Amino acid sequence: MTKAVKPDAEQPYFDAPAHIPGGSDHQIPHSHRLVYRDYDVIVHLTGYEYETFGETLWAVGAEVVKELEIVVLVSVDQAQHYRSYDEAMAHGTALGKRLVDGLTGVRQTSEQSLAAARGKTNQTNGRIHSMNDNNAVVRHDESQQRYVLEVDGKELGVASYQDESDRQVFTHTEVDPSLEGQGMGSKLVREALDGARRRGKRIVPMCEFVAAYVKKHHDWDDIIAAQ
The missing domain is CATH 3.40.630.30 (Gcn5-related N-acetyltransferase (GNAT))
Known part of the structure; x- marks a missing residue:
């Protein structure tokens, strides 16, 4: 497994999602660590400043760590951005907790676990489904x-x-x-x-x-x- 990195704020942890407009004047990376069900959840936020809009849009990602080992790679919210830091942090925290719930609430095969680590699974009715299939x-x-x-x-x-x-x-x-x-x-x-x-x-x-x-x-x- 890959060793977990410290949640610092030097560089963004993910590329800009598709829903973030290009041409931002400045990027503000930030990370926050919390403990949930004996796992460390690291919430990664990146703020994109736009002088022309007069606002900052926040993109959200989260990863799960256990004893300094990354067990779920950074999963990025590709569907929505947020207009305040607090709102983005709340959604990022919820995303990280859902990743942990997926690990602790469902018994997965090794192949499904790999898919979950890449952020490409969906839990429905107690089952794990790959978003690469026809579901x-x-x-x-x-x-x-x-x-x-x-x-x-x-x-x-x-x-x-x-x-x-x-x-x-x-x-x-x-x-x-x-x-x-x-x-x-x-x-x-x-x-x-x-x-x-x-x-x-x-x-x-x-x-x-x-x-x-x-x-x-x-x-x-x-x-x-x-x-």
Whole structure:
């Protein structure tokens, strides 16, 4: 195993998630250690300052340590950022505790444990599921003008839009907190954007999450409509 590092604040512990807009003026890394169920949880936060916005956006990650050995690598919340340090710390603490609960509450095979350490599993009804398999799908609910993320048949995310002639205006994206740090928000938005392209639509990213995603990923530059 990899030896755990001290929770200092010299360098960010993870790359900027997809939902963080580029071009920040300054990055503020911070880490905090807490004890939960005899495990050390290290919450990693990185604040991204934007002078033009006049605000700081906080991204969140967490890892689990036992007797100075890392047992769960840094899992980053890929679905949401936060506008205050206290809010980010609260969500980071909750993320770290969920990682510990996954270790202590479910008996895992060695392969599942490796997947969990990479932040790519989801616990549902007492089972561990890899997000690399077919348990997570995105379907288009055209009648309700939304794309729905389903895990094991349960609706756990939605990207809502409004059709305006040849334009598809994304208005809201939401993913269940249980999927934090697993890239499911990015999966939902990516497939929703692909769906808009297949329908011959130009996209208008009014939703903050979608706007941040397309700003960092340029595969859809050709179908972004002028607002």
